[in-house]
Amino acid sequence: MTASNDNHGTTSLDTDTVIVTAGRDTKSQRGFVNPPVVRGSTVLYPTANDLHAHRGEFQYGRHGTPTTKALQEALMALEGPKCAGVGLVPSGLAAISTALLSVLKAGDHLLVSDSAYRPTRNFCNGMLARYGIETTYFDPLIGAGIEALFKSNTRAVLVEAPGSQSFEMPDVPLIASIAHARGALVLDDNTWATPLYHRSLEQGVDISIQAATKYIGGHSDIMFGTISANDAAWPLISEGIRLLGTCAGPDDVFLALRGLRTMSVRLAHHQRSALEMARWLETRPEVLKVLHPALPSHPGHAIWKRDFTGASGLFSIILKPSPQKAVDALLDTVKLFGMGYSWGGFESLVIPFDCSDYRSATTWAPGGPALRFHIGLESVDDLKADLERGLAAFNAAL
Ligand SMILES: *Cc1c(COP(=O)(O)O)cnc(C)c1O
Secondary structure, eight states: OOOOSTTTTOOSOOHHHHHHHTTOOGGGGTTOSSOOOOOOSBOOOSSHHHHHTTOSSOOBGGGOOHHHHHHHHHHHHHHOTTOOEEEEESSHHHHHHHHHHHHOOTTOEEEEETTSOHHHHHHIIIIIHHTTOEEEEEOTTOGGGGGGGOOTTEEEEEEESSOTTTOOOOOHHHHHHHHHHTTOEEEEEOTTTHHHHOOGGGGTOSEEEEETTTTTTOSSOOOOEEEEEOTTTHHHHHHHHHHHTOOOOHHHHHHHHHHHHTHHHHHHHHHHHHHHHHHHHHTOTTEEEEEOTTSTTSTTHHHHHHHOSOOOSEEEEEEOSOOHHHHHHHHHHOSSSEEOSOOOSSSOEEEEEOOTTTOSSSOOOOSSOEEEEEOOSSOHHHHHHHHHHHHHHHHHTO
């Protein structure tokens, strides 16, 4: 894969420029800014000679189209010079499962952060276990202590920075340096920060995964996943995708690229509003704790400051000990915070969660009911007023 075209070879462009220009090839699109949605399976070869030699930029729909190429090039430029390739898959979970299947084999051992996305655990405990791959979960705050968990057959470590419900912030560069000394690859579910705010490949991560369903899509209208890999891991990922026959639908590829072009302005707004909401919630008597890595009160704040250039719109709070009916009164009163899974779209969301029944390396006992918020692009004043009504209903139901 080559670099982008429409930035005219200019090096050291700001990421805000890269995200708008990378992967554009207006000349081959007869002047149009965006690539067409190429729906295609068969690619015709002009001569028998070309057919025998598999000559031509595109071979078969599953292996890539002008639409997938544009998105891959844009993502590669955004991930930075360490990125050797980007795989496009039909969901965030498919990105995780495809990446794990691509780098592991029977008899291998895998280390996974105890704060990882729950379906990631289900995949490890279900399919990977059936294929003879053992998973050990580790405390995301283990730091250098992870060394003791390595076995002679530990092949990979999966981190999520921060955990997308509980927001523990692992020390990714430290874990990566220990993993590499042991010959293991490091996978990072980088969905929360995106490559805009966390260049994980530059922090020692070998495989950086995005649930592009979230901020890249940005409009709650697609399921999509991306796998970005460095030189060490890309041959495995590329082979895995080829062998598994994984590919994404052309409309979703187009919408992911369309979403990516505005991700920088959307994320900046999500960041600003979420921080304002988080700071406001810290002052509320109903709230025991706010779990947001960009707040100085967060235990992972120093790592966030060192490794990240921004924060997105997702954070959690712990309410003071209260009965379920009080929490439900809050949830049923708010109007601007929809109740639903996923996040990363333009709209605000709230969801109650409890990690206590599936954690295995750590204990989840935060001291009260937990709520996760996604702060969307609505006015912060409206969101505060809405939540204020919710908190009043909470208090009334205590
Ligand atoms: C949503 C999410 C996923 C899964 O993405 P889907 O596109 O829903 O399959 C993976 N990891 C994290 C952190 C997520 O939030």
